[in-house]
Amino acid sequence: MRTLEHPEKERFSLDAVLAALADPVRRRIVAQLAGGHDDQACIAFDLPVTRSTSTHHFRVLREAGVIDQRYRGTAILNTLRRADLDERFPGLLQAVIDAHAATLTGGREGRAAPAG
């Protein structure tokens, strides 16, 4: 069985976690995982990007320690590492999830609505 590399929680980098969460597609993945069950397959995410870009985004999240990924057959199942993140960076994940939700309901996100 192939396995995927994950950082131990003691080795999480705040730089990497914040950079991972600084992308709207990756926050969408995180928000779906936070609002749903564990072990969601990559194909269960309706993302506005190509499949290879999607794979890239999942990998960035995994390598930062934000999600756990494991194979089941040919599918990859994704789970939010909420407990690990909350232990290392208390309050951070939820603050980002809340802020992401607010940008969706507020309807204004910088990239989507450039000035001018």
Add this chain to the structure above:
Amino acid sequence: MRTLEHPEKERFSLDAVLAALADPVRRRIVAQLAGGHDDQACIAFDLPVTRSTSTHHFRVLREAGVIDQRYRGTAILNTLRRADLDERFPGLLQAVIDAHAATLTGGREGRAAPAG
């Protein structure tokens, strides 16, 4: 008097704020502002980078809405836009400041201690 451009709080981009905070030098600036008084001059920050890199980091923070910068004579004074950030993204700034402090006391940050 020259003035510097700042985004209105309604136009803050969560992408830009998180990307701005994903750098350890910029978090150091934010932490110093959070723990001190308003209107701290750029030269009051002892940063491990060149002056032009330092200027770049302050600009990234300003353009994301994290800090306010204004001229006083030839100096630039910096103030954390804590109220604006707290209004737009409740809890986010403090969670990042706390996480940054924890990485300093914990002594492990991914970039500083590469695996191997």
